[in-house]
Amino acid sequence: MKILIATEKPFAKTAVDGIRKIVENAGYELSLLEKYTDMSQLLSAVADADALIVRSDKVTKQVIDAAAKLKIVVRAGAGFDNLDLAACTEKNIVAMNTPGQNSNAVAELVLGLMVFMNRNKFNAGTGAELKGKKLGIHAYGNVGRLVARIAKGFDMQICAFDPFVNKEIIQADGVIAVDNVEELYSNCDYVSLHIPANDRTKKSINRKLLNLMPKGGCLINTARREIIDEDDLLQLLEERTDIKYATDVAPSNISELQQKFDIRVFATPKKIGAETAEANINAGLAAANQIVNFFKNGDTAFQLNR
Numbered sequence: 478m479k480i481l482i483a484t485e486k487p488f489a490k491t492a493v494d495g496i497r498k499i500v501e502n503a504g505y506e507l508s509l510l511e512k513y514t515d516m517s518q519l520l521s522a523v524a525d526a527d528a529l530i531v532r533s534d535k536v537t538k539q540v541i542d543a544a545a546k547l548k549i550v551v552r553a554g555a556g557f558d559n560l561d562l563a564a565c566t567e568k569n570i571v572a573m574n575t576p577g578q579n580s581n582a583v584a585e586l587v588l589g590l591m592v593f594m595n596r597n598k599f600n601a602g603t604g605a606e607l608k609g610k611k612l613g614i615h616a617y618g619n620v621g622r623l624v625a626r627i628a629k630g631f632d633m634q635i636c637a638f639d640p641f642v643n644k645e646i647i648q649a650d651g652v653i654a655v656d657n658v659e660e661l662y663s664n665c666d667y668v669s670l671h672i673p674a675n676d677r678t679k680k681s682i683n684r685k686l687l688n689l690m691p692k693g694g695c696l697i698n699t700a701r702r703e704i705i706d707e708d709d710l711l712q713l714l715e716e717r718t719d720i721k722y723a724t725d726v727a728p729s730n731i732s733e734l735q736q737k738f739d740i741r742v743f744a745t746p747k748k749i750g751a752e753t754a755e756a757n758i759n760a761g762l763a764a765a766n767q768i769v770n771f772f773k774n775g776d777t778a779f780q781l782n783r
């Protein structure tokens with residue numbers, strides 16, 4: 478049985494070592510494809526793989542078709558917009574993610590970005606504090622929940638909007654559950670995005686919504702590039718000279734934004750939200766354990782394509 482790790486952005490070595498141990502203890506073989514630069518490398522690597530572990534790597538129909546022996550693919554992470562679930566289902570391939578395993582790393586980055594933007598991107602000059610300010614969490618999943626927990630330590634007031642989470646669950650964390658997305662953006666000095674990228678959410682963060690933010694509002698996006706309407710964002714930053722945008726998923730027009738808005742815009746050079754040794758170990762080992770449990774016990778917990 479061959480388990481392939483295919484990561485354009487590799488796991489930390491400790492995570493790979495841990496995965497290897499789990500795979501080899503189960504009597505399977507581990508194969509590693511890291512930092513690949515061409516799709517053809519992935520296509521030939523999956524040809525004899527029984528299981529596949531990826532990060533944000535795109536598992537398209539072409540990849541699935543090239544993987545004649547594949548039975549399971551696990552996205553070591555939360556967002557699964559990189560997996561073609563229909564193609565997996567068609568070939569009876571189980572697709573899973575590892576929800577929650579890398580959330581803390583992303584949540585810590587959110588607060589780091591907020592401080593960074595509040596302090597003029599660590600340049601000289603008068604900044605501002607987070608204490609007493611209102612933070613809006615757009616989607617209260619694993620990351621959103623942790624952002625709320627950490628933000629409490631900064632003495633922020635926290636609101637959240639999530640139509641898929643019971644208000645009682647949000648309120649039990651001492652967070653105000655607002656009724657609609659407009660209320661979240663109108664009331665909060667900071668909004669942190671934690672929605673997935675799918676047909677409903679793509680380009681949903683638009684000018685109309687962002688324009689509701691109070692004076693000096695700051696949007697933080699550690700979720701997905703596709704959820705932002707990039708033309709709208711550009712227009713809004715032009716019209717509202719008080720608004721700031723910090724992201725871990727750079728928009729395609731990032732150089733234009735940085736040139737035009739300098740201190741008001743920041744993007745990490747490459748997505749680093751889940752780039753901690755801890756997150757790599759948690760997500761990578763979970764993926765390996767899920768694969769072993771699937772093969773040995775038929776365990777399909779975390780299956781996405783039921």
Ligand code: 3PG
Pocket residue numbers: 486532533534553554555556557579700748750751752
């Ligand atoms: C996720 O969905 O888990 C995060 O976006 C992390 O993605 P990455 O594994 O590509 O860093």
